[in-house]
Amino acid sequence: xxxxxxxxxxxxxxxxxxxxxxxxxxxxxxxxxxxxxxxxxxxxxxxxxxxxxxxxxxxxxxxxxxxxxxxxxxxxxxxxxxxxxxxxxxxxxxxxxxxxxxxxxxxxxxxxxxxxxxxxxxxxxxxxxxxxxxxxxxxxxxxxxxxxxxxxxxxxxxxxxxxxxxxxxxxxxxxxxxxxxxxxxxxxxxxxxxxxxxxxxxxxxxxxxxxxxxxxxxxxxxxxxxxxxxxxxxxxxxxxxxxxxxxxxxxxxxxxxxxxxxxxxxxxxxxxxxxxxxxxxxxxxxxxxxxxxxxxxxxxxxxxxxxxxxxxxxxxxxxxxxxxxxxxxxxxxxxxxxxxxxxxxxxxxxxxxxxxxxxxxxxxxxxxxxxxxxxxxxx
Amino acid sequence: xxxxxxxxxxxxxxxxxxxxxxxxxxxxxxxxxxxxxxxxxxxxxxxxxxxxxxxxxxxxxxxxxxxxxxxxxxxxxxxxxxxxxxxxxxxxxxxxxxxxxxxxxxxxxxxxxxxxxxxxxxxxxxxxxxxxxxxxxxxxxxxxxxxxxxxxxxxxxxxxxxxxxxxxxxxxxxxxxxxxxxxxxxxxxxxxxxxxxxxxxxxxxxxxxxxxxxxxxxxxxxxxxxxxxxxxxxxxxxxxxxxxxxxxxxxxxxxxxxxxx
Amino acid sequence: xxxxxxxxxxxxxxxxxxxxxxxxxxxxxxxxxxxxxxxxxxxxxxxxxxxxxxxxxxxxxxxxxxxxxxxxxxxxxxxxxxxxxxxxxxxxxxxxxxxxxxxxxxxxxxxxxxxxxxxxxxxxxxxxxxxxxxxxxxxxxxxxxxxxxxxxxxxxxxxxxxxxxxxxxxxxxxxxxxxxxxxxxxxxxxxxxxxxxxxxxxxxxxxxxxxxxxxxxxxxxxxxxxxxxxxxxxxxxxxxxxxxxxxxxxxxxxxxxxxxxxxxxxxxxxxxxxxxxxxxxxxxxxxxxxxxxxxxxxxxxxxxxxxxxxxxxxxxxxxxxxxxxxxxxxxxxxxx
Numbered sequence: 011x012x013x014x015x016x017x018x019x020x021x022x023x024x025x026x027x028x029x030x031x032x033x034x035x036x037x038x039x040x041x042x043x044x045x046x047x048x049x050x051x052x053x054x055x056x057x058x059x060x061x062x063x064x065x066x067x068x069x070x071x072x073x074x075x076x077x078x079x080x081x082x083x084x085x086x087x088x089x090x091x092x093x094x095x096x097x098x099x100x101x102x103x104x105x106x107x108x109x110x111x112x113x114x115x116x117x118x119x120x121x122x123x124x125x126x127x128x129x130x131x132x133x134x135x136x137x138x139x140x141x142x143x144x145x146x147x148x149x150x151x152x153x154x155x156x157x158x159x160x161x162x163x164x165x166x167x168x169x170x171x172x173x174x175x176x177x178x179x180x181x182x183x184x185x186x187x188x189x190x191x192x193x194x195x196x197x198x199x200x201x202x203x204x205x206x207x208x209x210x211x212x213x214x215x216x217x218x219x220x221x222x223x224x225x226x227x228x229x230x231x232x233x234x235x236x237x238x239x240x241x242x243x244x245x246x247x248x249x250x251x252x253x254x255x256x257x258x259x260x261x262x263x264x265x266x267x268x269x270x271x272x273x274x275x276x277x278x279x280x281x282x283x284x285x286x287x288x289x290x291x292x293x294x295x296x297x298x299x300x301x302x303x304x305x306x307x308x309x310x311x312x313x314x315x316x317x318x319x320x321x322x323x324x325x326x327x328x329x330x331x332x333x334x335x336x337x338x339x340x341x342x343x344x345x346x347x348x349x350x351x352x353x354x355x356x357x358x359x360x361x362x363x364x365x366x367x368x369x370x371x372x373x374x375x376x377x378x379x380x381x382x383x384x385x386x387x388x389x
Numbered sequence: 390x391x392x393x394x395x396x397x398x399x400x401x402x403x404x405x406x407x408x409x410x411x412x413x414x415x416x417x418x419x420x421x422x423x424x425x426x427x428x429x430x431x432x433x434x435x436x437x438x439x440x441x442x443x444x445x446x447x448x449x450x451x452x453x454x455x456x457x458x459x460x461x462x463x464x465x466x467x468x469x470x471x472x473x474x475x476x477x478x479x480x481x482x483x484x485x486x487x488x489x490x491x492x493x494x495x496x497x498x499x500x501x502x503x504x505x506x507x508x509x510x511x512x513x514x515x516x517x518x519x520x521x522x523x524x525x526x527x528x529x530x531x532x533x534x535x536x537x538x539x540x541x542x543x544x545x546x547x548x549x550x551x552x553x554x555x556x557x558x559x560x561x562x563x564x565x566x567x568x569x570x571x572x573x574x575x576x577x578x579x580x581x582x583x584x585x586x587x588x589x590x591x592x593x594x595x596x597x598x599x600x601x602x603x604x605x606x607x608x609x610x611x612x613x614x615x616x617x618x619x620x621x622x623x624x625x626x627x628x629x630x631x632x633x634x635x636x637x638x639x640x641x642x643x644x645x646x647x648x649x650x
Numbered sequence: 651x652x653x654x655x656x657x658x659x660x661x662x663x664x665x666x667x668x669x670x671x672x673x674x675x676x677x678x679x680x681x682x683x684x685x686x687x688x689x690x691x692x693x694x695x696x697x698x699x700x701x702x703x704x705x706x707x708x709x710x711x712x713x714x715x716x717x718x719x720x721x722x723x724x725x726x727x728x729x730x731x732x733x734x735x736x737x738x739x740x741x742x743x744x745x746x747x748x749x750x751x752x753x754x755x756x757x758x759x760x761x762x763x764x765x766x767x768x769x770x771x772x773x774x775x776x777x778x779x780x781x782x783x784x785x786x787x788x789x790x791x792x793x794x795x796x797x798x799x800x801x802x803x804x805x806x807x808x809x810x811x812x813x814x815x816x817x818x819x820x821x822x823x824x825x826x827x828x829x830x831x832x833x834x835x836x837x838x839x840x841x842x843x844x845x846x847x848x849x850x851x852x853x854x855x856x857x858x859x860x861x862x863x864x865x866x867x868x869x870x871x872x873x874x875x876x877x878x879x880x881x882x883x884x885x886x887x888x889x890x891x892x893x894x895x896x897x898x899x900x901x902x903x904x905x906x907x908x909x910x911x912x913x914x915x916x917x918x919x920x921x922x923x924x925x926x927x928x929x930x931x932x933x934x935x936x937x938x939x940x941x942x943x944x945x946x947x948x949x950x951x952x953x954x955x956x957x958x959x960x961x962x963x964x965x966x967x968x969x970x971x972x973x974x975x976x977x978x979x980x981x982x983x984x985x986x
Contacts (some may be wrong), residue, residue, distance in 0.1 A: 020583050025577045059579035072579035277953050279630075279967075284954075340639060402916075403900070403934060404794025483773075484765060510795055510900050512916065513773035518729070522765035527847035528729060530758045532811035545851070550754050555852040563847070570910050611808035612769030615789060617801045620935070626947075628965030630954065633972040640948060640973075643964045647946050649868070649892070649925050650981065 016341045022078045026085045038090035041216035043362050047172055048216055051093055056127020071121030076313040080258040087262025091365035092216035094262055100167040104131025105209045106318035107177050107248045111236035132173035134164035134222050135245050142378055145188045151180040152367045155229050160224040170220030174198045179245045192241035202227030213364035249321045250372045254312045257329035260337035260369035261309050263301045267344035298340050305333040324386040331379035334369035341366040390443040392434045396427040398455040402509045423458040429438040432565035432574040433535050434503055435466050444468050456532045456590055464577035464585040475595040480607030487519030492598030500561035506568050517566035528564035529557050533571035553603025656809040658687045660745040663694040663708050664755055670704050673751030675711045675822040680778055682712035687780040697735055699725035703853040709831035712823050727755050730845045733762040735838045740767050745810040752814035760814050769806035772813040795940030797916040818864045818920050863912055868894025868925045873903045875930020884974045890983040899931045915940035929970040933958025
């Protein structure tokens with residue numbers, strides 16, 4: 011058993027920490043406050059190859075590991091959860107399924123642009139009436155000559171208004187249930203495709219979460235991705251990977267809140283001593299630190315499995331479940347340790363607590379993760 | 390164009406703390422980094438590579454673990470990395486260090502040598518100019534900008550002064566020492582990191598550089614450390630935890646007492 | 651090398667545009683002390699063009715002899731002609747000790763001279779002394795490791811024993827117009843072809859809005875705790891009230907909040923004002939290295955355990971963002 015990083019991963023950690031600290035952290039409060047998509051950060055990330063970490067070099071990626079990708083999401087989220095989820099949705103939900111199921115032509119067409127960051131990616135599965143029960147898809151794709159024609163809408167789509175390319179899940183044969191669901195690649199400029207309203211959210215407020223609208227959206231035949239009727243499987247597999255990304259985002263948020271709390275409790279004096287010296291602080295923080303570390307190990311194990319071609323569905327669910335709940339607990343307590351100041355926007359823990367909540371919800375709620383884990387347990 | 394950048398691995402002195410009980414340095418956990426001015430110099434070199442397709446070599450003299458900064462340089466985009474390491478080179482002061490590095494440079498083809506202005510562990514700013522002297526090359530230190538004219542092979546350098554700057558021209562081959570504050574070094578790229586171990590780091594010993602033994606290492610060092618000791622801090626005055634109003638009173642009284650106001 | 655042949659303390663009398671730099675006078679003050687300890691002379695080396703009339707100033711501040719090298723090629727500082735001129739002086743005069751200011755000129759010239767003459771050079775010494783034992787060794791003490799350690803350096807077997815010293819570290823002697831000394835015109839041969847390798851295109855002075863914090867009597871200095879430009883505006887207001895200048899720790903310079911010209915510390919400037927108000931500065935050792943000689947240090951910091959309090963004459967544990975504006979108001983009302 012080996013818990014150590016490769017030399018490359020160690021060097022990567024050094025780089026991403028510095029990048030997060032110097033380029034991302036200074037913008038975090040502003041991006042949240044103004045609900046602004048940090049395009050300048052995405053451009054900087056693109057320049058050094060962060061938008062294509064685990065994409066193989068033959069498709070223009072960096073050829074890195076998923077462990078590295080997870081480190082990137084964690085370190086970015088540690089200072090700015092918005093930036094973390096932009097990278098996670100782009101990589102796990104758009105590039106990954108193309109890599110997984112795309113034809114060689116599709117890979118050559120989309121992956122280099124996604125890897126270089128010239129294009130941003132997104133993923134559309136959720137609908138107003140198909141959330142946790144994703145099988146209830148109402149978006150319909152109909153074959154028409156050399157085209158597919160899509161009708162319907164998607165909601166809560168991360169990167170929505172900034173993405174150039176979308177993986178869209180739609181019903182191709184309603185009579186077959188989940189076996190009648192297929193996946194498509196839609197480009198921003200396709201006729202009949204438009205961006206709907208932008209959500210006003212509690213947290214990750216800089217990420218552009220929007221509705222996608224398809225009104226006789228006509229796309230060429232070769233945009234259908236993976237086998238016809240296997241779209242649901244592709245979506246589930248995509249979410250398995252995406253969940254590790256979100257787990258890493260939650261982990262980063264938790265770590266960020268730990269950093270802030272350690273710093274604050276050492277500085278803040280009450281009753282003549284710093285509050286870090288009280289046993290209540292120490293015991294609670296020790297418990298939280300242990301949970302954060304456990305979450306990290308779950309995240310790393312899930313990405314390790316993915317890197318090594320091992321099954322990772324249940325591992326991803328456990329990582330996300332535990333990391334998300336840890337993030338919520340750590341950030342809630344972080345606010346408590348900060349007292350009145352923690353409730354204000356003078357300190358970042360308030361933002362972190364709002365950001366943490368979404369990790370228990372998107373890409374499968376904590377309840378869904380429990381279903382996945384139990385499903386494996388009792389199969 | 391061939392450029393050689395001389396870099397050094399240094400302890401991050403901003404992370405060094407003093408044990409208040411013993412007055413000694415706490416070196417444990419202090420990260421080793423690429424010296425900031427050297428990294429600035431490396432960025433200048435990589436910009437010339439981007440513009441003119443220059444071939445960039447980095448060289449460092451140090452212990453075997455200095456390989457780490459060479460890998461970092463490879464991940465930033467340099468073409469070649471050399472580690473000059475030998476027990477015979479140990480204990481060198483700036484003069485002996487510069488002799489050894491100049492010896493290595495003599496075996497290479499270059500148009501420009503870039504060093505950092507100074508290293509944060511020593512702050513001497515000597516090795517760059519001394520290398521230039523050993524090689525009998527012109528040099529400009531405190532460089533904050535660098536332009537190159539391909540036709541005339543001329544470098545135009547902006548040199549920082551205390552109260553302004555100078556513009557100087559120099560023809561290749563030559564030496565410059567760079568300021569970290571003048572440029573923002575690029576981050577290592579992800580693909581650079583992934584492939585940083587694909588290239589070989591050349592390890593050179595003292596036998597490779599053809600410098601007399603009385604000019605390198607401890608023997609070749611005119612200066613020696615007589616003693617080193619932790620800095621004596623003056624005894625502390627009084628510290629008060631009071632309300633802002635009381636604080637203002639204390640400060641005003643102190644300023645009056647010392648006839649500042 | 652016959653060490654006995656080498657004697658006297660030589661000072662590079664840095665001038666810019668014909669103006670003798672303060673650091674040269676400070677070095678003469680120290681050189682005087684060192685020379686007296688060994689019964690030697692203080693010799694100033696004055697290089698430039700049309701600068702002979704400045705020799706008297708150097709004598710008044712402690713020089714016994716001034717070697718004036720007056721040449722067209724020395725009008726503006728350039729590495730090669732200055733290195734060559736000093737080298738010829740060394741070869742012919744055999745100085746025992748040579749001091750230079752740790753300026754952009756001295757720190758360029760010093761290493762070049764030391765390498766050409768194969769001798770040792772100590773950078774940025776803060777203490778220079780002749781040991782009071784029989785050896786009469788020249789001991790040069792300097793901060794190392796970012797100011798965390800002090801190291802005493804010897805240059806036993808090579809001459810001259812060279813050192814640079816930062817401006818503001820040594821004390822100059824009060825000018826004594828009655829002091830007598832010898833002024834010598836010193837001729838030097840130059841290799842013009844070698845000098846032509848570097849061409850000075852122009853020298854640009856930047857607007858004097860950049861105040862020299864090293865010369866300020868009062869400094870209100872800010873660190874990480876000040877946070878941003880708005881925070882520094884509060885310091886600015888206080889500095890104005892006190893008739894002082896604003897300076898900064900390295901953290902705020904690195905963060906791009908303050909210009910490097912206002913940085914105090916190991917990699918910035920050494921200051922010793924009458925009052926140093928450290929606001930929100932934790933007091934990393936490299937910062938302390940640049941300001942601990944200040945006559946009065948008042949520190950305001952939120953962290954009771956901040957190392958700055960260990961050097962402060964008066965320490966206030968509190969929020970500078972509250973205290974500084976209140977203090978400014980208070981001083982204003984006292985003026986009225």
